[in-house]
Amino acid sequence: MASQGKVSRALFPVVVVALSGVVLILLPLLATGWISFMVGVPGYGTYTLANYLQVLLDPFGYRVLLNTLLFALGSTAMALVLAAPLAWSVARTDLPYRAAVGFLLGMVLVIPGFLQGMGWALMLSPNIGILNRALIELFGLEEAPVNIYSLSGMTFAQGLSLVPPAFFILSPVFLGMDSSFEEAAFLSGASKLRTFLRVNLPLAAPALVAAAIYVFVLSFALFEVPAVLGFPDRIFVFSTMLYFFVHIQQGTLPEYGLAAAYGSVVMIVSVLMATYYAKLVKQSRRFVTITGKGRRGKTLSLGKWRSLAFSVVSVYFILALVLPMLVLVYYSFLPFFKLPSLDAVSSFTFKNYVNVYTRQGARPLINTGILITLVPMAVVLVAMPISWLVVRSRLRGRFVIDNIAFLPLAVPRIVLSVSLLYIALISRNLIPRVLRRITAPLLKPALFGAWFWIMLLSFREVTMAVMLSSADSIVFPAQIWVLWNRALPHDAAAAAVMLAGIALILMLVTRRLIQRLSTPGGF
Amino acid sequence: MLSIKRLTKQFEVPGGSIRAVRDLDLTVEEGSFFVLLGPSGCGKSTLLRCVAGLEQPEEGEIRLGERLVYSARDNVSVDPEDREVAMVFQTYAVWPHMTVFENVAFPLTEAKKKRFPSAQVAAKVKEALVLVRLSGFERHSAATLSGGQQQRVALARALIREPKLLLMDEPLSNLDAKLREEMRDEIKELTRSLGVTTLHVTHDQIEAMALADLMAVMYDGKILEIGQPEALYRNPGNRSVAEFLGRTNWLSGVVAGNGTVTTEMGLVKCPLPNRAGPGSRASLGIRPEWVELTAEPCQSANSFAGTIEGRMFLGDAVLYWVRVGESRMMVKTTLTEFSIGSRVSVVVPAERWVVFSETA
Known part of the structure; x- marks a missing residue:
């Protein structure tokens, strides 16, 4: 075993894999820094500070910065205001259908945000939005009452889709909270409201702030919704501006250098916030003591608030999932735009679904299949040795490795923590039999959970797919993006419905597997 | 002071339900120190939590003095914050985000009833901290205290409102052996000098006998025998009681x-x-x-x-x-x-x- 800073021979492969993982993470980030000092065609560029000068001086950049801040702050606030009470109610109260809430939030997470963006565009675009048109006809209005192609529209749609990540960060915090803290307050004579304000809330505060920072960093870099809802009226945030820079406009070269310069700035800010986030998480663990006695937090009765809470939850899911998906389904069956009517329903056709296939064949689906098979393997293989080194070894510099692994928030923390646990247990029981008999069965659910989770996340990954894919390597989500941008909303809707359908199936299979694996005797 | 009649509490578990407290009667006299002794899982903590209002029984009634705080028949169930009982928890439950002063003052400043002016609060907190020998710790953050000190804070917090009934749920079991004995003796001294009616739960027979004026041996949701510690020890009513006591x-x-x-x-x-x-x-x-x-x-x-x-x-x-x-x-x-x-x-x-x- 590695102790006192020495690396034993047995550890060597672990270190090699971990270090190559670190290199793989660092490489693109370092490359970004390098490119930011270049101008011209990639490979033939010259070194310059011009990019940073432009970042400093261009008023357009500052306008985008302001947009991004408003967008990120707004959607983070919205996500947290919804997710915190939701996570608390699911963890600690008798809210009806709690298990379904978790599953539906998983669906919202897995369905790419730009599908929701498309749904909202089709409902509330000023020209063709179904809801807008209906409102105009109903009240005899001059123009569309709501324009989703606006900063507030973007913020609204994004806020809805950021609820799941905030929820999944907060719910273990509320689950782990020692309920004797609040019971002690009750028995001191404090009312439920006062207990919440003086005990529950301050205890959860570090975790809430941490979740807010996490979601903020996330929303700062989000691309999908701003792309769908921002491009039509040319409202840019950082991510869409970068996309704009590197995609060839008419008569200009892609400006990699400028994009990289902006990217570096964002990266530095993100890393600073991420560091602060990590610090807060540590602090919040100190507060939220998970007691050894294992008395689970008592389920609080919502009483007369139960139906109100349930209505709020329902409205959220209607806005985040049901309405956007419904409108996409409706669009996917229409030959051309019609307002919902009997006539519209009678004209329903499968033509759009056939089109999705005839346009590009099975290539996008096959590519997606390959992607979701390989990515989890790679992530688990790289993340496990890294986690192991950080938690169990005494290798000097292991904290540096940890921080590097944290750099791309793209590596979901849930995966890291699951593999941390896996490694922590494994390394304690190096005796193979113990491993096979006890540890592996204990960890199978966690490991498989992580595996399927990454699979789902790679399935829904749009941003990188859109940025990186070519005609040959196109994956399914990127295809939808292409169809949408070619102004083929009906084909795009058909593809989107298929994507959502596959996501649903994958989610159900995953849940089934995890349940089977978690019950003794399963598998 | 406390009277429990025909109390039943069950928990739903997969594949049925467990009766943690079965048709139980109990009376605790004003000013006495009553200990519930039994192995883990016998229902003693559940019984205590029913008295506190933290658990909702299915059958029976609970009275504090003349006041009915729970009755299945009359559909009465007073919230824990309105029962005017205080409780010391096994995990101490000292709030880590507050100072010692804020923890102890909480029942005076945050309770629904009887808010106190701040001068009086300061004096009362000071007095309570003297009682538990933590004078001078007012400004310390509760998160920095040792286990024994946290338990003293919890005790001061429970006593400061001069509760009608003090409930203690295995308050000593997280302390190490030496500290446990010291705290035990202090609790005995303190409750006797204050004359507060106390219901104390433990699985440690020596602790039970040392503290109790009257004790009950509990097993499987029922009380096997009630008596004074010495009488029970010398003359247990049945073999199980004899075995629990030594x-x-x-x-x-x-x-x-x-x-x-x-x-x-x-x-x-x-x-x-x-x-x-x-x-x-x-x-x-x-x-x-x-x-x-x-x-x-x-x-x-x-x-x-x-x-x-x-x-x-x-x-x-x-x-x-x-x-x-x-x-x-x-x-x-x-x-x-x-x-x-x-x-x-x-x-x-x-x-x-x-x-x-x-x-x-």
Whole structure:
């Protein structure tokens, strides 16, 4: 075993894999820094500070910065205001259908945000939005009452889709909270409201702030919704501006250098916030003591608030999932735009679904299949040795490795923590039999959970797919993006419905597997 | 002060329900220190939490003084914050985001009823901290305190409102042995001088006997026996109670008449229960410290020849295992001179035996 800073021979492969993982993470980030000092065609560029000068001086950049801040702050606030009470109610109260809430939030997470963006565009675009048109006809209005192609529209749609990540960060915090803290307050004579304000809330505060920072960093870099809802009226945030820079406009070269310069700035800010986030998480663990006695937090009765809470939850899911998906389904069956009517329903056709296939064949689906098979393997293989080194070894510099692994928030923390646990247990029981008999069965659910989770996340990954894919390597989500941008909303809707359908199936299979694996005797 | 009638509390578990408290009656007198003793899972903590209002029973009623705080029949269930009882938790439940002062002052400043002016709060907190010997810790963050100090804060917080009833849920079980004894003695001293009615839950029989004015031994959701610690220890009503309160040597035999029982050790003279006629089977129990050892052979009744088989030094006493005929006896004594293999006489005073009829 590695102790006192020495690396034993047995550890060597672990270190090699971990270090190559670190290199793989660092490489693109370092490359970004390098490119930011270049101008011209990639490979033939010259070194310059011009990019940073432009970042400093261009008023357009500052306008985008302001947009991004408003967008990120707004959607983070919205996500947290919804997710915190939701996570608390699911963890600690008798809210009806709690298990379904978790599953539906998983669906919202897995369905790419730009599908929701498309749904909202089709409902509330000023020209063709179904809801807008209906409102105009109903009240005899001059123009569309709501324009989703606006900063507030973007913020609204994004806020809805950021609820799941905030929820999944907060719910273990509320689950782990020692309920004797609040019971002690009750028995001191404090009312439920006062207990919440003086005990529950301050205890959860570090975790809430941490979740807010996490979601903020996330929303700062989000691309999908701003792309769908921002491009039509040319409202840019950082991510869409970068996309704009590197995609060839008419008569200009892609400006990699400028994009990289902006990217570096964002990266530095993100890393600073991420560091602060990590610090807060540590602090919040100190507060939220998970007691050894294992008395689970008592389920609080919502009483007369139960139906109100349930209505709020329902409205959220209607806005985040049901309405956007419904409108996409409706669009996917229409030959051309019609307002919902009997006539519209009678004209329903499968033509759009056939089109999705005839346009590009099975290539996008096959590519997606390959992607979701390989990515989890790679992530688990790289993340496990890294986690192991950080938690169990005494290798000097292991904290540096940890921080590097944290750099791309793209590596979901849930995966890291699951593999941390896996490694922590494994390394304690190096005796193979113990491993096979006890540890592996204990960890199978966690490991498989992580595996399927990454699979789902790679399935829904749009941003990188859109940025990186070519005609040959196109994956399914990127295809939808292409169809949408070619102004083929009906084909795009058909593809989107298929994507959502596959996501649903994958989610159900995953849940089934995890349940089977978690019950003794399963598998 | 506290009266519980026919209380039943069950928990739903996969595949059925567990009755944690079964049809239980209990009365605690004003100003007395009452201890519920029992193994983990016997329902003692659940009972305490029902009194606090943290658990909702299914049947029965609970009264605090004249006030009905729970009744299944009349559909009464007073919220915990309105019951005017205080509680000390096993996990201390001292709020880590507050100072010691804020923790202790909380019941005065945040309670629904009886808010106090701040000058009075400061004086009362000071007084409470003197009681639990934490003067000068007011500004310390509660998160930085040791386990023992946190428990003192929890105690001060519970006492500051001068509760009608103080509930303690295994408050000492997370402390190390030495600290546990110190805190135990302080709790006894404190509650006696304040005269607060206390209901205390523990699985530690020594703690229970040391603290209790009156105690109840609980098993499987029911109370086996209630009594004063000494009476229960000397004269337990049944074998389970005897076993909960300390180690016991058990013999089994047949009543021979004339106040004697024939056992594998020989003829034993002991007080017999009324119903035990000659020929019936009986269990005889005796605690290790009531058995005497002598080196000389002894001719008196209830003395038996034996050999030392095991020896364990405990500091203030020595525990011997003595072979007597077919059986083996544990003997606890201050005599240290015997070693393994020594031949001894075991003398068992007749009045020290507890005897139960064995029912077939």
